[in-house]
Amino acid sequence: MAAVLFFIAGIGAVAGAIGVISARNPFYSVLALVAHLISLAALFLLLRAEFVAAAQVIVYAGAVMVLYVFVVSYVGLRDEPWHTMGAPGGAALRGGAALFGGALAVELMIALLGTGLRAVDSRGAGYVPGFGSPGQIGDLLLTKFLFAFELASFLLLIAAVGAVVLARRRGEGEPEGAPEATSVIEALRLGSMAEAVGAPASTAATRLAELNEPDQGEGRGGGW
Template sequence: MAEVVFFLAAIGALAGAVGTVAVRNPFYSVLALVMHLLSLALLFLLLRSEFVAAAQVVVYAGAVMVLYMFVVAYVGGTSMPLGPGGTRSMRIGSIVFAGVLFVELAIAILGTGLKALGTEGAPYEPGFGTPARIGELLLTKFLLPFEIASFLLLIAAVGAVTLARRRGGLHDAEEQRITPLDLVRPVSTGTMAEAVGTRTNATTRERTGLEYGGHSGRAGPEDGDDGERTGLEAGVAPGGDTGPEDR
């Protein structure tokens, strides 16, 4: 049963790793990476390293993958065409690095990996896979790889900021400053109260113009009635006579 689970987890890990670099859509690439990490967790369980398997699921397949999804959604989740970008020196360096990595993996597999298939493996030691034992190994035997991993995280953070700036996701602090001139509202904008007040003032001016002779200086019959009505409101009779109080 353990052999079946091992081969299933190994095939899942390889398929997830290939899908991570082969799929063009970043969202599908992240999902393939989740599959790869879950398969690695099964392999850690087979090695009787329960704490590492739980950390693999909770930290990497959980929190880190959620962070990756946010980064992909922020920077851009659209598929991009693959092109021969980069300088000639970068292409040559990548080919050399891939060749060295292939030779290293070939030596590891052909030298000791194939011989270990027919053995029972290392015997189980008490305390193997516990947090105390892992912390001791990280700070003693594997101190240099542990510190190199911290530099890799720093490089990844700088790369994420660089990608966000290149695609317009982040701007300099100077571009986000607000000056007093930016607070001045344009002439074309206004509030609802100002719009209602403008219409009210226009209606009042129009009505006042009708009361005092109408538009364009011409007074019609209706304007004369309005003038008499205005005179009555002011205490003057239509014929020019004043009221009892003036007499």
């Protein structure tokens, strides 16, 4: 029974992965990834990782994929042409990538099958009754891996702030043409070479006056 489930889920996972990289429309790629993630959750269940499987379905296949779908619809990506226009040797690059992937697969298989670990060929060690339950995961997260847990929460906070900074509309919430907070530092040339060699103070004053001109706000920061 477990073998049948494994092959169904495993073939689903690999087929989903192939669908992700071969679908021309990014929307279909996202849907293929959802199928892949759900198959993977079934594999996690077979490995007695109940909590991770549930988190995979709810957080990954649910929330993260909704975010992907939202961005794909917002940006309105169109089909990618198979023949890569304007890129000479696009087909050669694709063949090279496939070759690289195949070589990597062969190498990993050799590493896995030729490993000295006997346990790889077993069904796994015995486990305590609560193996993979939310209680045990939470216990580990809040005792042994407390530092990693806190670090992960900080990482999420930084990512959220970074996403807001990246995706905000330029100049929203502040008067048109007003200098940004960093432009004062830029105007005074703090931390620059000009400051180090003692550039005349007049240049800093004129640059600050330049930045306060209303029509200067548009041209700045065009490239990133």
